Amino acid sequence: MGKDPSNIHEALQLRQETNLLRTLSKNFSGSDFISNDYLGFSKLGLLAKNSSNASGSGGSRLISGNSEFIEETEKKIATFHKGDSALIFNSGYDANVGLFSCVPQKNDLVIMDELIHASIYDGVRLSYAKHYKFKHNDVNDLKDHLERHKGSFDNVFIAVESVYSMDGDEAPLKEIIKLKEKYKNVFIIVDEAHAIGVFGRGLCAGLEDKFFARVYTYGKAMGCHGAAIVGTKELRNYLINFARSFIYTTALPDHAIANISIAYDLLKENKQQPLLRTNIDHFLEKVKDIPAFIKSRSAIQCMVLNNNKKVTDLEDKLKKKNILSKAVKSPTVKEGSERIRFCLHAYNTKQEIDTLVKVLKAE
Numbered sequence: 001m002g003k004d005p006s007n008i009h010e011a012l013q014l015r016q017e018t019n020l021l022r023t024l025s026k027n028f029s030g031s032d033f034i035s036n037d038y039l040g041f042s043k044l045g046l047l048a049k050n051s052s053n054a055s056g057s058g059g060s061r062l063i064s065g066n067s068e069f070i071e072e073t074e075k076k077i078a079t080f081h082k083g084d085s086a087l088i089f090n091s092g093y094d095a096n097v098g099l100f101s102c103v104p105q106k107n108d109l110v111i112m113d114e115l116i117h118a119s120i121y122d123g124v125r126l127s128y129a130k131h132y133k134f135k136h137n138d139v140n141d142l143k144d145h146l147e148r149h150k151g152s153f154d155n156v157f158i159a160v161e162s163v164y165s166m167d168g169d170e171a172p173l174k175e176i177i178k179l180k181e182k183y184k185n186v187f188i189i190v191d192e193a194h195a196i197g198v199f200g201r202g203l204c205a206g207l208e209d210k211f212f213a214r215v216y217t218y219g220k221a222m223g224c225h226g227a228a229i230v231g232t233k234e235l236r237n238y239l240i241n242f243a244r245s246f247i248y249t250t251a252l253p254d255h256a257i258a259n260i261s262i263a264y265d266l267l268k269e270n271k272q273q274p275l276l277r278t279n280i281d282h283f284l285e286k287v288k289d290i291p292a293f294i295k296s297r298s299a300i301q302c303m304v305l306n307n308n309k310k311v312t313d314l315e316d317k318l319k320k321k322n323i324l325s326k327a328v329k330s331p332t333v334k335e336g337s338e339r340i341r342f343c344l345h346a347y348n349t350k351q352e353i354d355t356l357v358k359v360l361k362a363e
């Protein structure tokens, strides 16, 4: 083997010394409070048994990887989310990077929530647009940004997540819409990754025409892979022409598309959602007297413990009791807001939840 550049070794060593080294785990047996399979579509085998063709797509969508089946599925997605069109990407990461790198231009501004997902931030950084972050869920701070830059840019894009992945709380979508309507050429983009399936069609449901684009990812409650951007037909054509993460990659194979399509059928059946909601309600009732929990109605519940050691110790303690959770450390989150994250699922039992809460109450 050849020799690696010295900076690789130094960077890893620094991570090791500061207890921040990321490693890949393999053992995921135990009570699942860690995966994003909120509705259990994947774990309960509701998708895989229906998928047939396991071969690759053989090319990018623009060369040989397109099919009637993908386009039919995109129409189904657009209809479900009450949009004019949908375009499937290979992952939520690809969708956000593609969208945010090609839509905002040199004379545009992107204002995003400070907790915005890395995929959006990476996309924005690839664009030539200027960008700022506003304080998490703070509509007044967002307003200050809009006021400060009024008239200075051709277009302004506001980027939010309907449910935030590290907090589980929701963006104040209605207030953001009200604010946006006071300005010209302001467009809202919402990432619905953690809302689809957990809150029916997502939190944009009923407000569809207020958003320029919505991103639905399929690796969370939908239990499969991929993502779709829902917007106008013109936006779809634009992305096909300019979104590099769409253009320069092999299309998802048919079995992945089939799973997306089946996941939508399962959503319509609405069998798993009430089970998840019952578990969320049960969990919230049990932890209502633990003030360290961030207020959340979603499947993501976080207990803030304020330092990296405390969260890793609790994660280890839970692991010893066969409970899987995730310590979210700084710098992934701000120093002082380190937390342990629990993802709730339709398939968690009441006993699992009660056992978890018992450990938390002993903290």
Ligand SMILES: Cc1ncc(COP(=O)(O)O)c(C=O)c1O
Pocket: 091, 092, 093, 094, 096, 117, 119, 161, 165, 191, 193, 194, 217, 218, 219, 226, 227
């Ligand atoms: C808010 C949000 N957007 C996008 C993504 C990326 O989605 P995917 O896992 O499909 O790449 C994630 C996943 O971590 C996410 O939490």
